[in-house]
Amino acid sequence: MCSIIGYNGQLFVAPLLVDSLKRMEYRGYDSVGIATINNGKILLKKGVGKVLEVDGTLDLKSMKGFTGIGHTRWATHGGVTEINAHPHYCCTDSIAIAHNGIIENHRELKEELIDLGHVFKSDTDSEVIAHLLENYYNDQKNLKKSVMKTCSRLKGAYAFVAAFEDGTICGSRYNEPLIIGTVDTGNFLSSDILGFIEFTDKAIFLDNRDIVILDSNTYQIYDSDGKNVDRTATQVAWELAAIDKGKYSHHTLKEIHEQPKALEKVGISSLDKIEEFCKVLSKSKTVFLTGSGTSYHCALIAKHLLSNFGKIHAETLMSSEFQYTLAGVDNSSVLLAFSQSGETADVLHAVKAAKQMGAKILSIVNVSTSSLARISDSFLVTSCGPEVGVAATKSFTTQLSLVYMIADRLCNGCLGFSANRSLVIDAICEVLDSEKEFCGIAEKIHPARDIYVLGRSIHYPIALEGALKIKELSYIHAEGIAAGELKHGPLALIDRDSYVIILNPSDSTSDRNIASAHEIKARGATIIGISDLPNEVYDIFIKIPKIPSIECGAIYPIIEVIPLQILAYYLSLVRNIDPDYPRNLAKSVTVM
Ligand code: G6P
Numbered sequence: 001m002c003s004i005i006g007y008n009g010q011l012f013v014a015p016l017l018v019d020s021l022k023r024m025e026y027r028g029y030d031s032v033g034i035a036t037i038n039n040g041k042i043l044l045k046k047g048v049g050k051v052l053e054v055d056g057t058l059d060l061k062s063m064k065g066f067t068g069i070g071h072t073r074w075a076t077h078g079g080v081t082e083i084n085a086h087p088h089y090c091c092t093d094s095i096a097i098a099h100n101g102i103i104e105n106h107r108e109l110k111e112e113l114i115d116l117g118h119v120f121k122s123d124t125d126s127e128v129i130a131h132l133l134e135n136y137y138n139d140q141k142n143l144k145k146s147v148m149k150t151c152s153r154l155k156g157a158y159a160f161v162a163a164f165e166d167g168t169i170c171g172s173r174y175n176e177p178l179i180i181g182t183v184d185t186g187n188f189l190s191s192d193i194l195g196f197i198e199f200t201d202k203a204i205f206l207d208n209r210d211i212v213i214l215d216s217n218t219y220q221i222y223d224s225d226g227k228n229v230d231r232t233a234t235q236v237a238w239e240l241a242a243i244d245k246g247k248y249s250h251h252t253l254k255e256i257h258e259q260p261k262a263l264e265k266v267g268i269s270s271l272d273k274i275e276e277f278c279k280v281l282s283k284s285k286t287v288f289l290t291g292s293g294t295s296y297h298c299a300l301i302a303k304h305l306l307s308n309f310g311k312i313h314a315e316t317l318m319s320s321e322f323q324y325t326l327a328g329v330d331n332s333s334v335l336l337a338f339s340q341s342g343e344t345a346d347v348l349h350a351v352k353a354a355k356q357m358g359a360k361i362l363s364i365v366n367v368s369t370s371s372l373a374r375i376s377d378s379f380l381v382t383s384c385g386p387e388v389g390v391a392a393t394k395s396f397t398t399q400l401s402l403v404y405m406i407a408d409r410l411c412n413g414c415l416g417f418s419a420n421r422s423l424v425i426d427a428i429c430e431v432l433d434s435e436k437e438f439c440g441i442a443e444k445i446h447p448a449r450d451i452y453v454l455g456r457s458i459h460y461p462i463a464l465e466g467a468l469k470i471k472e473l474s475y476i477h478a479e480g481i482a483a484g485e486l487k488h489g490p491l492a493l494i495d496r497d498s499y500v501i502i503l504n505p506s507d508s509t510s511d512r513n514i515a516s517a518h519e520i521k522a523r524g525a526t527i528i529g530i531s532d533l534p535n536e537v538y539d540i541f542i543k544i545p546k547i548p549s550i551e552c553g554a555i556y557p558i559i560e561v562i563p564l565q566i567l568a569y570y571l572s573l574v575r576n577i578d579p580d581y582p583r584n585l586a587k588s589v590t591v592m
Helices: 013-023 051-058 106-115 127-140 143-153 252-259 260-267 270-282 295-307 344-354 370-376 394-410 423-432 437-446 457-474 483-488 510-521 553-574
Strands: 003-009 031-038 039-049 067-073 097-102 155-162 168-175 180-185 186-189 202-205 213-214 218-224 232-237 286-291 316-318 334-337 358-363 378-381 450-455 477-482 499-503 524-529 540-543
Touching: 003 013, 003 097, 003 168, 003 286, 003 540, 013 031, 013 051, 013 067, 013 097, 031 051, 031 097, 031 155, 039 051, 067 097, 067 155, 106 127, 106 213, 127 155, 143 168, 143 213, 155 252, 180 218, 180 524, 186 213, 186 370, 252 260, 260 270, 260 394, 260 423, 270 358, 270 394, 286 295, 286 344, 295 316, 295 334, 295 394, 295 457, 295 524, 295 553, 334 344, 344 358, 344 370, 358 394, 370 378, 370 540, 394 553, 423 540, 423 553, 437 524, 437 540, 450 457, 450 483, 457 477, 457 483, 457 499, 477 483, 499 510, 499 553, 510 524, 510 540, 524 553
Parallel strands: 286 316, 286 334, 334 358, 358 378, 450 477, 450 499, 499 524, 524 540
Antiparallel strands: 003 067, 003 186, 031 039, 031 067, 097 155, 155 168, 168 213, 180 186, 180 202, 202 232, 213 218
């Protein structure tokens, strides 16, 4: 799970590659490298750290040439070292490659290539691509054929770009994204449209096993048999280019604050699509709901809403587990998949498996040009703009909004979300206005060894989401617990050093939550209550507004998640962690 970029054109390539990699850093950020071609030689610089850090020490931007490739890495095979950073040279330094994915048969290929005399420098699976290309190019002296032959040997998922010292860039993909960006001043090959959106909104999404060759002013696409193929260009949204932090110190904080605006518009121009979703969902025997990470938490809430308000039989499974329980999926089923990026490998795998079993595929994505959107029978877009912070915030609440709109439509408005959307947004704004108070709370609780987040019923997925935000952003061990399960095990962990957050808006779960809070307090833990009403049992009280015209507690999740997002953000600052780029994580996990 990395980002790759290639460019061949009339502009100085190094500054352009560095800027592209900076924009795609969300895909992985443990090491960086670029290779440029100058006077028939491939120059290469790489190092450990983020794009700006490596550029600062190695002065990547000063590298000469008009053609080149670049990479940001999220380590899968081989530690985080300069040697394992991409690009990788072949033996003679006449080819350099950058790869995203996992080459499953790299061991066999490496042994075979070593027997042929190739010398490997890194511990990565990716380096085999450089040596295979070299091997076949030496045999055939035909670039296209050597790429075809190389691809035919690779098992696993890949997207790669390769720079040849004659000034050609080529690439191919299988189950990892690779997109051509084309403009008068040159052509790009990139993992994401963010790699070239500053230059062009014309994108060509490659099919699996397509092979591309970029010369300085043209590009050719071939299928795996080497036949010329045409792929239509898609116009992508320029607004994706707007990914600066504005007045905020971090993308994460900016994205938390963007939620009211995003919630105002989400779904408004898709009412017909929502209607279509409702029809498909109502007709299905079972709706399977899936996603990973935060998107999975949205799927859990969707199960509550579709079952209780839509009277639909719904099952939820995290995408990484979906493949193990496919029994029951058939042509009377619908799979509704949630994914901000639309590129998460586990989600795509689940979707493909369900599709094969005959299920209809619906999805909710933030990127309308993503792989998930493209393989779905129909999709809805959250349209919340690019989310750069690794911890999902605005993509989650906009996903939730679409689910609320669907459930509300299914029960003819009984949920009250659509009619009261502006009140929900006002409530979120009120929590955001009290942001500074969270800094003080974070100061108090940041030495915590463990933080438990408790919720019942529809609040349980928010307990999971809150715990996920806290562990991602602050590295404090945090666990979301269904409040009713406390006495079945977790209570054994509670002592004077524990911190317990209780999600307790005044609804039908409230009295039992207060009882649980007393049980916890009796064991000496500190209790943080998130509620519309204060209670003497809370040591720290975080107020969320009550929405008078809505009776139903099912609306609270979209409001109560906001204080958890802000708290996690401030915990990261107090603990001196960069909230935008938590260690070992990546925004978009495109490997399984
Ligand atoms: C990664 C990110 C999470 C995200 C999950 C699913 O694990 O770190 O923040 O929730 O992927 O991403 P998706 O793009 O499919 O919603």
